Amino acid sequence: MKKIILSVGTLSLGLLLAACGQNPIQPSSQTPEQSTQVENSQTTDAMNATKDTDDAEDSTPISTNQTSQQKPSVSVTEAIEVFQKEFPDTDITSIDLDTSFGNFFYKIEGVNDLKEYEIKVDAATKGIREREEDDLDADEKNGVKRQEEKLDLSKLLTVDEVTKIAIEQTQGGQATDWDLDREGAVTYWEVDVENGKQEATVKIHAQTGEVLEVELDD
Template sequence: MNKKMMVVGTLCLGFALAGCTNTDKSLEANKESKMSTKVSQSTKQDVSGTSNSTTKKTSQRKVSVEDAIKAYNEAYPNTSITSLDLDPSFGIYYYEIKGVDDSKEYEVKINAETGELKKEREETLDQDEQNGVEKKNEALELKGILSIEDVSKIAEDSVGEGTANEWSLERDLALTYWEVKVQTGNKEMTVKINAQTGDVLEKELDD
């Protein structure tokens, strides 16, 4: 009897240990499964956040340079544009466009997402800038200018890394050029590009 009871006891003990082992393995499997689910959800959130950020930046520049110039010309016909800037003010992209006629200087601000135009300033030119002098010296050559997308790629390729985030269309002597700011980590590079040909004229690391 004693031997039979010992055998039965041993078998029971074995089943009990096996049950504990299976339970431990089941708990570990559930734990790993939950961890995997958390990682998967975290990854989805990160990807979603990146996508939303990119979409937001793109959506803030729905209005093209051509559209902005057209809007300015409709507001102030018979004038010449002397400068054009596109940069984020308070997190929103605006075109700031200045122009002149024979006696006055004008400035407008255009929301790059909605196209809403606001007249900012209108003032009389200095005496020595009137009668077409300022227009002759400062008017931009807008025929055949490259788009913001084109000059952004040229600037980024020239720097080798980073993202273009500010653009200015300016004139030096008789040359109209794009000035593009490229952000690379904590540094910012300014690249000047011929507005018609796309040739890189100058690169400078901002302080």
């Protein structure tokens, strides 16, 4: 009995040693210092991945339906003064503020009893770009056209003020063109606004700011 037991024990021990021999435990080839460096590297990579995600979220553009609005540095009042200095004793019949290759300019027309005049005023320097004058037709002379078309320039709303009103009416966008004109006894601003693919024209009373008309272009 003892031999059998010893034989079984010896066999079991032999099997155990054989199994250990087939799957030997591999000792780590890394020193404690190298293990610490690996852990630090993994931590740094994780932190960088988190930072990249945060940066990507911060760089997401804020959605808005209103674009940045450029403005002329010369006011409409200053442009009127340039015209009146160039052509004394005249009445202004129309003013257009427009852009050409990103530069603003005023086109101003006016008349006296015999002639009609037109100039373009640089909206950055107040310099005169172009200057024209022509004789009025016979039926326009002697104050006829002057009386019918002269603008009311008293208490005139500024370009900034009518731009704000127009953009509120179109719920965003950017104003691209401003015309000061007259219909009947009313002097009004007409402001063109682009909002995405939609264009609109807003007609505004030049003294009171009342919105007279909004026309949408498909």
